Amino acid sequence: MNLLKSYFLPRLSQWLITILVGVTVTFILPRLLPTDPVERTLSTLSSLQTMDPRAVESLKEALEDLYGLGGSPFEQYINYWKRLIRGDLGPSMSAFPTPVIEIIGAGLPWTVGLLISTIFISWILGIILGTLAGYLPKNLWCQIMDKIFISIYPIPYYILALILVMSFCYHFQVFPLVGGASGKPEISWSYLSSILWHSFLPATSLIVGSTAFRFIMAKALTSTIIASDYVHYAETAGLSRWRIVLFYVIRNTLLPQATDLGLSIGAIFSGTVITEVVFSYPGIGYSLYMGLLQADFNLILGITVFSIVGIATAALLVDLSYPLLDPRVRYK
Amino acid sequence: MAIIAEAKHLKAYYITQSYGIERTVKAVDDISLEIKEKEILGIAGESGCGKSTLLKALLGTIDPPLKIVDGTMQYEFEESYNVLSMSKDEIKQIRWTKVSYIPQGSMHVLNPVRKIRDTFHDFIATHQNLNKSETTQLSQDYLQKLGLSGQVMNAYPHQLSGGMRQRATIALATILSPKLVFADEPTTALDVLVQRGVVQLLKEIQQREGSTLVLVSHDMGVHANLADRIAILYAGKLVEEADTRSIFKNPLHPYTQYLIESLPRLDDKTERSSIPGRPPALDNPPEGCRFHPRCPHAMDICTKEVPPLVDMGGGHKTACFLVSEEKT
Known part of the structure; x- marks a missing residue:
């Protein structure tokens, strides 16, 4: 109480x-x-x-x-x-009189599905690879990985996305260029696999960029943790490598990482405008872009309200999770 | 008494290179030391004289930029181990079960986000095939034997006081009954009362387990209380080695004499004098005897030649021309 x-x-x-x-x-x-x-x-x-x-x-x-x-x-x-x-956000001005909430409702599942999965994949990948690279700086594979991510990181996202579209939709027509799925919406293997198929390129572009960011962050956090006395002491006692990486290094970098995860999830309600525009993905980022072009400010504000609530809620959850992640955070 | 560990002509240097300029810090320079079974050996010396580096070499935890340039270090248990070239498996095999280490500054050696119970589990399970409840039981029993409440097990490190944390760390280092324990400044940063408790705890464990304790400290008071034998380090060199009584009653090396002189005494209220000058920088130590710039008895030869460590009889060794010249 x-x-x-x-x-x-x-x-x-x-x-x-x-x-x-x-x-x-x-x-x-x-x-x-x-x-x-x-x-x-x-x-x-x-x-x-x-x-x-x-x-x-x-x-x-x-x-x-x-x-x-x-x-x-x-x-x-x-x-x-x-x-x-x-739940009434007014009518859309560009698609009058469709209510804004309907437009958002149509785009939201696509955006949320795409972003939640890519955020989690890149978060886990980035932390594991970055921590390994920070913990084993002399390992050849870690050095190669380090060089790759450091070179990917500064590439502007839209260039990366355009390169993917140009290569795999235009020159080699492997992936579809437009839309989120093909066929009739139903729970069937063909429809679900078409969702995966359509989302593959946008997801890849997002995962590559944000994994690079989280890799660099995890590596930097790790380099301070491995200089700490408790890691040295555990090494002196001969603790196995995986135990040190998991419980001594990653566990101690989790606080800033969880903050990053929470805020990234909170930000999904504003969509990823560039991704959805470049890949013509039917999410709310695409709707937002259309709204901006047509000065549909009911739609813009509707999406803004969603994103305000989303980010505030994520920040609240992150804040509430701190004592679970670090016992030194006081309940005060 | 049998010898449990022996260092021969150890040279451990910190070699760093930045912008093409190589800098060598001779933190441990040609030190030979025998550690006898079941004794408490004190290693004394002021800050920056190579105490901790010597301990790293004795323990075999050599990480760059520290490098062993020369010398050998051996443990003699049922079989002998060449400490400086142990494989990962050998290290895992002998650490904690045979050789253990109580680190300097227990403030930060316990993982802040893990309960003491989990840390004990991590350390025990590495060396013995026990599950969580068994390790918890084992550590709880051991802590109680040391007079610590079992409550400690459920705490996080930051919830314990400095003294409790140090005791928990000592328990963590000695739980698997190692034969040889290295302790690096175990009483530093603790108040005098807690220091006393920690010193008693170390002695109690050593006596009960019949283990060997190598105690590194700058605090001569702690050495007087605990050590059977004391080795005095100065600027990376061993300058005197003798049983505790001889060191305090009959110090031979001028540096040791200064050290003993500077200790407060109950019956004497005069001001204590400090040693003139400062300890030398170890990347560019003085020629000859490293103490000669501060020594009141310095002779010509002291500036040119390095005095050898000479046994003056009864295991009292010293490295000073004053004494060895007299003898020859």
Whole structure:
């Protein structure tokens, strides 16, 4: 009970405040913009056809209501929250009148599936390989690996992605260029394997880049840990190599690594714009890019709200996990 | 008494190279030492005189930039081991079960994210085929025998006081009843009361197990309490070696005389004088006897030749021309 009060509650309130502030900013920002979405929509409509002024007037009211722009700013703010809690993020402006939540809902499974799997794979690979390279700096294989990752790391991600697309979709047409799957959505081997097939290149591009980053991070963390007295002492006592790597080195580097993992997972709700655009993958990163091109700020803000909640929740979970990872972190 | 370990003409240098400039620190320079079975041998000397390096050589934990340039080091158990060229298997075989090590500064030698119980398990299971509950039982019993509460087992290192942590480390190093224990400054950074407890604990273990203890410390008080024999190091050289009583009552080397002089005495309230000058840098030690720039009795020969370690009778050895010249 005391633990709940002194450890859990302050962090939970911090989480709430972060979301409150973030969402308030998403409410204020578009209202400071010089463009008026209602006028914009009206002008788009009236450029296509001549309209009766009275019809225009009533349409304007309907649009203001739809975009939550009716009433005083305070009423608007209250209504904004009410709608958010209902899960109503307003209509998309580019694909009017499809609700934003539907667009996000369609893209989310693709993005989450792609990112969760690549984050975990690259996290585990990076830590294991990086720790080995840091622990055995004289080993030939570790040195080769080190050189490879150090050369991959500075390559800008979009170049890496473009090289993959050019090589394996265009010159050697091994992988498909567009989409997340082929065939009818159903639980069957052919459909599931087509998901894997379509995601192979985007996943590879993500794994290569972030494994290189985590490899370098794990190697740097390891180099400080292996200079510590407890590793030397364990070596003096003749402890086996795997026991030292697992329980003495990796275990002690886990705190920053878990933070990195948590925040990476939290960031998946904003998608990976470059990956999804380059590989034409139907996730929310792609939707976000389309939204940006068409000034669809309901969609942009909807994705932003998701990502605010996602990152704040990830930070909360990471924070709550610290005492499990390092007994020296106090519950205070 | 039988000899359990013997170092012959050990030379351990730190050789570093940066930007093409080679720097050699002669931390242990031509030291020969016999360690007798069931004795407590104290190795004394001020900071930076090569105590810890000598211990590394005796233990066989040589990592670059430290390099053994010359000399041999042997353990004599049922069979003899050439310490400086042991294979990984041999190391695993003899460490902890025959030769063990109590490190300097137990603050950081215990893995901070592992419970003491798990650390004990790691160390025991490496050498004996026991499962977790067996190692826990074994260590719990051993800790109780040493007068430590079994509660220690469930704690993390940071939850223990400095003294408790040092005792737990001593227990960890001696749990498999090694015949030969090396202790590097086991009482440093502890307050006097805890020091006393640790010294008693070391002595108790040594007596009960009949093991040999090699104790490295700069603290002559600890040596007076514990050691049977003391070896005095100065600037990487062994300058005097004798039984504890002779060292304190009849020190022959001027450096040892200074050391003993500087100790406080109950009946004497006059100020203690310190040794003039500073210890030499080991990458460029003085020619001849390394103590001659600070020695009040320095002679011509001291600046030119290195005094050999000469037995003055009864195992009292010293490396000083003052004494050896008199004798010849």
